[in-house]
Amino acid sequence: MSTGSDMPVVVELPPPTPADPSKLDAAASQQQLSADLGTWLPTTSSNGSECVSFQNVGLKFRKYGGGGAGSLKQAVLDRFFRKNYRQTSEFWLYRDLNFTIRRGDRVGIIGHNGAGKSTLLRMICGIYRPSLGTIAVTGRIAPLLELGAGFNPELSGLENIFLNGAVLGFSRREMARKVESILDFAGLRDHARVPVKYYSSGMQLRLAFSVATDTDPEILLIDEVFSAGDQDFQDRATRRMHHLIDASHCMAFVSHAIPHVKQFCNRAIWIDHGRIAMSGSVDEVCDAYQHSTPSQI
Amino acid sequence: MSPPVLQPASAAPGAAPKAHRAGRQRTYNAPGTRFLGGKLECLLPSVMWRHWLDTWQDRYVFLNLVTTQLALRYQRSALGFFWTLLNPLLMLTIQAFVFSAVLGANFKDYVVYLLAGLVPWQFFGGGMENGCRAMLFHEGLIRKVSVKKLILPLAEITVAGINMLFALTALFVICLLSGAPAHIQLVILPIGFLLMGVFLTGCALVGMTLVTRFRDVEHFLSIFLQALYFATPIVYKLENVKRLEPYVRFNPLTHFIAFFQHGIYYGTWPALSTWLWAIGMSVGMLFIGYVTYAWNEDDYVYRL
Numbered sequence: 053m054s055t056g057s058d059m060p061v062v063v064e065l066p067p068p069t070p071a072d073p074s075k076l077d078a079a080a081s082q083q084q085l086s087a088d089l090g091t092w093l094p095t096t097s098s099n100g101s102e103c104v105s106f107q108n109v110g111l112k113f114r115k116y117g118g119g120g121a122g123s124l125k126q127a128v129l130d131r132f133f134r135k136n137y138r139q140t141s142e143f144w145l146y147r148d149l150n151f152t153i154r155r156g157d158r159v160g161i162i163g164h165n166g167a168g169k170s171t172l173l174r175m176i177c178g179i180y181r182p183s184l185g186t187i188a189v190t191g192r193i194a195p196l197l198e199l200g201a202g203f204n205p206e207l208s209g210l211e212n213i214f215l216n217g218a219v220l221g222f223s224r225r226e227m228a229r230k231v232e233s234i235l236d237f238a239g240l241r242d243h244a245r246v247p248v249k250y251y252s253s254g255m256q257l258r259l260a261f262s263v264a265t266d267t268d269p270e271i272l273l274i275d276e277v278f279s280a281g282d283q284d285f286q287d288r289a290t291r292r293m294h295h296l297i298d299a300s301h302c303m304a305f306v307s308h309a310i311p312h313v314k315q316f317c318n319r320a321i322w323i324d325h326g327r328i329a330m331s332g333s334v335d336e337v338c339d340a341y342q343h344s345t346p347s348q349i
Numbered sequence: 350m351s352p353p354v355l356q357p358a359s360a361a362p363g364a365a366p367k368a369h370r371a372g373r374q375r376t377y378n379a380p381g382t383r384f385l386g387g388k389l390e391c392l393l394p395s396v397m398w399r400h401w402l403d404t405w406q407d408r409y410v411f412l413n414l415v416t417t418q419l420a421l422r423y424q425r426s427a428l429g430f431f432w433t434l435l436n437p438l439l440m441l442t443i444q445a446f447v448f449s450a451v452l453g454a455n456f457k458d459y460v461v462y463l464l465a466g467l468v469p470w471q472f473f474g475g476g477m478e479n480g481c482r483a484m485l486f487h488e489g490l491i492r493k494v495s496v497k498k499l500i501l502p503l504a505e506i507t508v509a510g511i512n513m514l515f516a517l518t519a520l521f522v523i524c525l526l527s528g529a530p531a532h533i534q535l536v537i538l539p540i541g542f543l544l545m546g547v548f549l550t551g552c553a554l555v556g557m558t559l560v561t562r563f564r565d566v567e568h569f570l571s572i573f574l575q576a577l578y579f580a581t582p583i584v585y586k587l588e589n590v591k592r593l594e595p596y597v598r599f600n601p602l603t604h605f606i607a608f609f610q611h612g613i614y615y616g617t618w619p620a621l622s623t624w625l626w627a628i629g630m631s632v633g634m635l636f637i638g639y640v641t642y643a644w645n646e647d648d649y650v651y652r653l
Contacts, residue, residue: 110379114651178377178495181647187377193495201493204417211417218409219494 103191103271103302104153104176110184111175113145145171146326149185153271153302160317160334161306162341167323169306173197173273176304191270191302194220196260198275205249209240209259212248216263230266237288238262258285265292272296272303290315310338380647391643400499400643407497414487414504419511437516441467441523448584461529465613466583466606468516469541473549473602474574476509480553481570484561488653498649499642502553510546524613532616541608544631548605551634554642561652562645581606601630 145168153159161169174180175187177195195201202219203212213234217227235241238258248256265272272293293316297303307313313320313334320337322330330337380390390396422432444467445460452459479486483501490496517538524531559566581602582590590597597603604619604626611619 114648116652175377178375179492179650181377182379184379186379189375189377195494198493202490204489206421207417215410215413215417218413219407219490219496221406221409223409224412 101155102152103155103157103189104304105188106149106151106175106185107188108185109149109175109182109187110147111145111171111180112142112183113171113180115141115143144326149326149328151321151328151331153304155302156297157319158297158303158305158317160313160320160338161304161323162308162310162313162320162338163323163329168326169323170197170275172323173275173304173306176271176273189271192221192267193271193273194264194267194269195273196264196275197273201260203248203256203260206247208245208247209235209251210244212259213263216260217267220264220267220269222267234259234262234266237266237292239285254282254285261289265296269296270301272301274303275306276308310342314338388644391640396643400639403497404499404503407500410490410496411500411504411507414500415507415511418504418508434515434519437468437471437512438519438522441516441519445523452584457527457529460527461524462586462610462614463584464520464523465610466581468513468520469545469606469609470578470581470583470602471516472509472513472542472545473552473605474578475512476506476549477553477556477574478571479505479509480549481556481560482567483553483557484649484653485567491650492653498646502557503550506546506550506553509549510542513542520613529614530616532612534612534616534618536612537608537619538612541605541612541627544608544627545605547631548601548627548634551631551636551638554638555634558641558645558649561649577602582610601626601634604630 149172161172163169171180173195174197175182176189177193177197178189202216204215207215210231213231214224214227217230218224222230235244238255238261240255240259243251243255248259251259293303297316303316305313305316317334320331320334320341321328322337322341330340391400441464445456445463448463449456449459480502483505484491484498486505487501490501491498556566556570560570577600580597580600582597583606587594587597587603604623607619607623608627611617611623
């Protein structure tokens with residue numbers, strides 16, 4: 053029952069919604085009321101080929117003044133004077149995002165800086181919980197979000213393989229079987245005992261990529277990691293990517309490099325200001341995206 | 350013994366088993382709107398179960414954090430893991446020596462009393478110091494990969510607990526050397542350890558939320574712990590603080606540490622009030638900690 057890679061990305065363009073968040077809240081409350089208790093139980097998707105599905109997803113992103121944490125003084129002042137001393141800003145990064153990634157899809161996600169491409173991948177991982185709507189993910193995820201994501205710089209490369217494997221859901225014993233092939237693919241056999249903080253960015257990239265792809269992921273999330281790594285590794289990584297894709301895994305790939313997107317993806321989603329501006333086959337979307345940005349070469 | 354299962358035809362004989370966890374389904378929902386705008390949905394049994402399942406799913410990360418922390422601490426030292434025993438042994442001896450000299454108490458008698466209180470205190474103090482900063486320590490894990498955030502403070506507390514077991518071993522060595530008698534009441538030590546661990550978990554979850562939200566609390570934390578240390582009968586005895594005794598009894602830690610002092614030093618069973626205080630405070634604190642954590646679980650990532 054394998055659906056081929058010609059299965060389309062189902063994207064319903066969201067209807068124009070009011071930008072007023074308060075109205076959105078009210079509408080969402082209505083929608084949430086019906087499925088409040090049941091939503092916590094894992095829902096079985098009707099179609100087994102769906103890997104990732106976003107249903108009416110909204111994300112209210114918070115930025116706290118002063119680099120994340122507030123201070124006690126400001127919080128107390130806020131309470132007493134009913135003012136916002138913290139310069140907290142909340143804004144809707146996404147509103148009403150609907151799309152589905154099916155088995156065999158290779159989806160390129162493109163858009164300008166700050167459009168919310170990387171956050172989209174993080175939401176698939178579960179790092180950010182949606183403020184509205186539902187995300188359903190079926191299958192094991194291997195995220196390649198940032199250089200050295202989830203590595204502990206103090207630990208050796210070997211220990212980090214175990215740590216990263218644990219994050220992906222593998223026990224120490226299961227990872228021990230994979231260590232050899234991971235080190236071989238990364239070409240880091242000689243540096244396995246060196247703490248990762250002494251690794252170059254290329255070495256970190258190679259290690260992260262090798263771990264993530266050697267654990268037989270069903271959903272591969274890649275965020276602009278192909279910029280590092282030497283030519284030899286890029287070639288091998290490209291081959292492995294094609295192999296993974298052939299094994300009917302699905303992939304979401306964020307990049308600014310349109311040639312890369314065209315090389316790896318069959319579908320594309322163009323994100324603009326928290327909405328899906330366009331989606332469809334990779335050539336159409338990439339061309340439209342490039343034409344919309346005359347400043348780009 | 351189950352009968353041998355026929356291999357499916359497609360599986361090649363001798364092929365490496367494919368590490369494949371098919372059909373792992375995860376659903377992320379927006380917070381509900383019932384129960385105070387979703388705030389109290391964490392009290393629903395289904396939500397509690399969900400939290401537990403998510404925590405269980407990340408058990409390998411938990412184990413990894415605990416083992417690497419223990420290994421990292423002694424990685425480059427010549428004596429290696431021997432330090433886990435030597436360090437508390439030396440620390441405890443110095444403390445006991447200084448305090449007995451200052452207070453002019455009988456050293457052999459006082460050393461056992463002091464250590465019986467100091468070892469569980471170090472569990473609590475160390476667990477709070479690290480548990481409250483768990484989110485800050487593991488910022489990379491929280492922001493870049495998806496892990497259940499609950500395992501981070503739990504790992505820190507477990508490390509503190511393991512350190513305490515080593516310290517307890519050192520304590521028994523000291524007791525043996527000083528010729529202190531072994532009491533039958535030592536059997537309550539595991540109960541005291543467990544209750545204290547539960548209490549510590551609750552406290553650390555609240556403290557962690559405060560530290561992550563308001564960084565000032567981090568600086569305040571060690572001062573608060575220092576005050577708590579002297580508000581607990583560790584260097585002094587409860588019967589020596591006549592006028593203040595009701596206040597000292599109000600401190601929940603007094604009762605947790607009493608388990609150890611009764612078992613190791615006094616050789617008597619703890620009073621009923623101690624049992625009630627300890628059980629009530631640990632369960633109550635765990636509940637408060639859980640609710641605090643559940644309310645803020647989605648918010649931590651924005652605060653780093």
